[in-house]
Amino acid sequence: MRASRILLPTLRDAPGDAVARSHQLLVRAGFIRQIGAGLWSYLPFGWRVHRRVEQIIREEMDAIGGQEMLMPVLHPADLWKKSGRYGIPEMFYLKDRVGRDLVLSMTHEEVIAFHASEAIRSYRDLPQIWYHIQIKERDEPRPQGGVLRTREFIMKDSYTLDRDKSGLDEGYTKHELAYDRIFRRSGIRFYKVESDVGMMGGSGAHEYMAPSPAGEDRIVLCDGCDYAANVEMAVSVARPVSVAADQPLTEIATPDVTTIAALATLLGVDEGATMKSVIVVPEDERGGVVLALVRGDHRLHELKLQKALGSTFRPAHPDEIRAAFGAEPGSIGAVNLRGGAVREVLIDPSITDGGYVAGANRTGYHLVGAQHGRDFDARPIDLRHAESDDACVHCGGRLHIEDAIEVGNIFKLGLRYSVPMEATFLDDDGVEKPVWMGSYGIGPARILASAVEQFSDENGIVWPQAIAPYDVWIVPIGDDAIAPSDELDASLATLGVEVFVDDRKLSPGVRFKDADLVGVPLRITIGKRLETDGTIELKHRASGETEVLTPAEAPARLAALVAAAKALPAQP
RNA sequence: CGGGGUGUAGCGCAGCCUGGUAGCGCACGCGCUUUGGGAGCGCGUGGUCGCCGGUUCGAAUCCGGCCACCCCGACCA
Numbered sequence: 092m093r094a095s096r097i098l099l100p101t102l103r104d105a106p107g108d109a110v111a112r113s114h115q116l117l118v119r120a121g122f123i124r125q126i127g128a129g130l131w132s133y134l135p136f137g138w139r140v141h142r143r144v145e146q147i148i149r150e151e152m153d154a155i156g157g158q159e160m161l162m163p164v165l166h167p168a169d170l171w172k173k174s175g176r177y178g179i180p181e182m183f184y185l186k187d188r189v190g191r192d193l194v195l196s197m198t199h200e201e202v203i204a205f206h207a208s209e210a211i212r213s214y215r216d217l218p219q220i221w222y223h224i225q226i227k228e229r230d231e232p233r234p235q236g237g238v239l240r241t242r243e244f245i246m247k248d249s250y251t252l253d254r255d256k257s258g259l260d261e262g263y264t265k266h267e268l269a270y271d272r273i274f275r276r277s278g279i280r281f282y283k284v285e286s287d288v289g290m291m292g293g294s295g296a297h298e299y300m301a302p303s304p305a306g307e308d309r310i311v312l313c314d315g316c317d318y319a320a321n322v323e324m325a326v327s328v329a330r331p332v333s334v335a336a337d338q339p340l341t342e343i344a345t346p347d348v349t350t351i352a353a354l355a356t357l358l359g360v361d362e363g364a365t366m367k368s369v370i371v372v373p374e375d376e377r378g379g380v381v382l383a384l385v386r387g388d389h390r391l392h393e394l395k396l397q398k399a400l401g402s403t404f405r406p407a408h409p410d411e412i413r414a415a416f417g418a419e420p421g422s423i424g425a426v427n428l429r430g431g432a433v434r435e436v437l438i439d440p441s442i443t444d445g446g447y448v449a450g451a452n453r454t455g456y457h458l459v460g461a462q463h464g465r466d467f468d469a470r471p472i473d474l475r476h477a478e479s480d481d482a483c484v485h486c487g488g489r490l491h492i493e494d495a496i497e498v499g500n501i502f503k504l505g506l507r508y509s510v511p512m513e514a515t516f517l518d519d520d521g522v523e524k525p526v527w528m529g530s531y532g533i534g535p536a537r538i539l540a541s542a543v544e545q546f547s548d549e550n551g552i553v554w555p556q557a558i559a560p561y562d563v564w565i566v567p568i569g570d571d572a573i574a575p576s577d578e579l580d581a582s583l584a585t586l587g588v589e590v591f592v593d594d595r596k597l598s599p600g601v602r603f604k605d606a607d608l609v610g611v612p613l614r615i616t617i618g619k620r621l622e623t624d625g626t627i628e629l630k631h632r633a634s635g636e637t638e639v640l641t642p643a644e645a646p647a648r649l650a651a652l653v654a655a656a657k658a659l660p661a662q663p
Numbered sequence: 664c665g666g667g668g669u670g671u672a673g674c675g676c677a678g679c680c681u682g683g684u685a686g687c688g689c690a691c692g693c694g695c696u697u698u699g700g701g702a703g704c705g706c707g708u709g710g711u712c713g714c715c716g717g718u719u720c721g722a723a724u725c726c727g728g729c730c731a732c733c734c735c736g737a738c739c740a
Contacts, residue, residue, distance in 0.1 A: 103689060103701070104675045108733045119674095128732065181739065198740085232664075232738055246740085298740090307739090497740065532740070568699060600700040607700090618699055628699090 092561070092580075094593040098135050101605050111305040113543035114237025116552050120609045122560075129234025129242035136609065137539075139560040141245070144277060144535040145224055147557065148247045151273045155265040157220040157249055162202045164226050168192035170201040174511050181229045195228035200504065200530055203250040204512035207526050211516050214254050217526070218262060222249030224535075236305055238536045239496060245536065251529040254518065259503055259527040263295070266501050266531045270299055273533065274498065276659055278555020279541045281498060284310050285320040287394065295503040299533075300495035301541035310495045311477050315488020323394050326473060327481035327490050329386065332363035334445025338460030340426070345457045349421025351387040354457065358448060362388040365448040366461065368423040370412050375402040379434030380415045383474055384425055386441050387448075390476040399437055399472045416452045424450030425467040426458055438469035496541045499533040546633075552610030553633050556656030561591040563649055564611035568599050568618035575617050575627075579645055586650040607632065612656065613649060 098121070105115035117123045122137030133141055149159065168184075171177040171194055183195040196202070203221060211217065224247045231242050238244075251262030267283070274281045279301050286298040298321060300310050311325035312318070320326070348354050355362040365387030370380050381400060385391050397403055409420055415432040416423050425436050426449060446460035463469060481490045509515070509525040518524050539558065546553040556562065563583060567576040573594055580590040591611065593602045599618075606614050616628040627645060629638040640648055 100673085102674055106733095107675070108669075110734070125732090227740085229740075231740095233734095233736095235734080240740085244740095500740070534740075537740095566699085598698060598700085598702060600698090600702075603700045605701085616699070620699090 094595045111236040113540040136560040140539050143558045144538050147276045151269040155269045157222045161223050164196050166194050174201050183228050197229050200508045204508040204514040207514035214518050217254045219252040238540050247533040249531045253527040277538050282319045285324050287323040297501050299499035301498045302493045302495045303544035304494050305544050306494040306496040308495050313483040313488045316486040318485050325477035327477040329441035334364050336445045338446035341459045346455045370407040371404040372407050373400045373402045373404045380407050382436045384438040385475045392476040418452045419454040422450045422454050426461050436469040439474040440471045498537045501531045504528040551608030554610045556612045561611050562588045562653045563590045563613045564606050565592045565615045566602050572617040582646040
């Protein structure tokens with residue numbers, strides 16, 4: 092491909108509002124352009140990368156028996172009313188000319204279940220793996236980071252349909268294998284982590300996470316074993332704190348002390364030897380306040396508390412706290428509760444049997460030696476945020492937390508959609524049963540952006556070979572270099588290598604800068620040396636190393652390099 | 664949705680406080696020179712200063728309202 096025929100609007104400066112590195116570089120390098128909040132066009136180079144990612148996904152999905160299809164973006168509202176998801180705030184709602192309710196697809200579980208309900212009659216029709224690579228529309232509260240979080244994006248979503256739970260497990264395992272190969276072939280660094288099932292519902296899930304400071308997710312990783320989890324799910328062993336057991340319960344005056352830090356300082360104890368009281372009001376019909384207890388040095392994990400409560404919640408207002416506990420915020424604890432004033436008390440299990448410092452429910456006083464089971468009752472449940480330097484529950488190793496971009500996820504949906512959507516089949520025992528479903532997503536744009544986040548330098552992007560917009564970038568210098576460039580392009584084309592010939596009428600310096608910015612892994616320079624000593628130069632974008640080649644040996648050398656770089660690599 | 668910020672040429676920015684002919688760099692066009700790491704000289708093109716209203720003889724500038732976009736948080740794949 093000749094540069095003079097392609098749209099490649101590179102910029103010397105990134106737009107002032109671009110913060111994420113991938114956002115800056117993809118715009119500067121002429122890959123993407125914004126048309127509104129969370130709405131992006133892919134220009135030719137950007138789209139080439141996207142399509143290469145798609146193609147890797149397609150090949151690996153086909154390899155596990157996936158059947159590619161295409162489902163619409165516009166859905167009748169009835170489908171979503173049937174599954175019970177109509178009304179969720181992230182969906183775009185619209186009406187047609189006669190007033191029928193329609194929605195734009197956020198995902199395709201409903202449509203898949205609809206097709207399954209019609210097409211799957213018998214256990215002989217199972218299992219199935221269906222997928223498509225299609226647009227998703229989501230009314231995101233806050234699109235950000237360029238192409239990292241958008242309101243319209245393309246997703247590969249696949250769905251397994253199985254006869255029973257073990258069938259679902261097999262389909263899930265196939266996806267784990269396919270996903271491992273997809274992300275390795277794409278050339279990005281990634282982790283597979285345990286994850287929350289989120290809005291999809293279901294019974295088990297993993298996420299594929301590309302570590303990057305631009306990521307919106309936090310993952311917990313063990314230095315000693317392969318434990319990896321989203322912080323939403325992570326369990327860990329808290330830093331040990333020594334607390335004496337069987338201390339007598341003693342009330343002490345702590346005037347004007349309302350923070351854990353001040354309390355620990357005043358009493359000369361570890362913050363971890365105190366109990367933090369968090370008072371919340373669940374947003375359900377039952378009413379009342381709930382007291383959640385975590386260790387003083389820990390943070391309450393709001394999502395875990397939400398799951399424990401079975402509903403969303405808000406912090407209690409000070410007057411609600413006074414009414415329920417008879418004391419000001421800052422002096423609240425689980426001991427000596429007034430009967431019926433507090434709906435439930437939850438306690439994080441890192442608070443062990445010893446005596447802790449706790450609010451006395453008397454303004455300006457705390458209790459020393461408060462002991463769960465002896466002085467108060469509470470339901471033990473994991474409520475705390477895993478922290479860096481916690482210990483691994485599996486191997487005792489040290490945990491650390493990294494930022495990461497979610498590039499894919501896999502969910503065991505179970506019967507969540509097949510039951511309401513009536514996707515059933517007749518089993519060999521003559522009984523009509525619901526299909527077991529799984530759903531599996533990958534965001535090609537996030538793979539693309541993750542690669543830029545992970546692989547760039549001060550000069551621009553450094554694409555992994557497999558998803559680079561082109562395999563080789565040729566800079567002809569001088570008119571005499573054009574014909575040899577085209578010849579090399581033609582030879583490489585017969586070897587399946589895609590070449591970009593930068594024949595723009597710009598100085599060599601500008602074209603070298605653009606080549607670095609755009610980040611094609613292999614660059615050939617054809618200049619005077621072809622005439623003087625019959626050679627051309629190969630430069631590796633990543634290492635900066637150069638090789639001197641003759642035009643005759645170049646095609647084989649380049650084709651070999653490309654093939655080697657695209658071979659399934661170990662994780663970098 | 665809460666908090667903060669920004670809207671002036673394709674991109675990056677100055678001008679606004681203190682009202683008086685809209686500027687700079689890059690990019691872009693033409694000419695000449697130049698061709699292995701963002702070339703030089705010369706001549707040019709391009710902006711209803713986000714929108715609406717108000718104050719004023721006069722508004723990019725002051726006032727009010729609205730819109731858009733970005734960041735943090737909430738939320739979410």
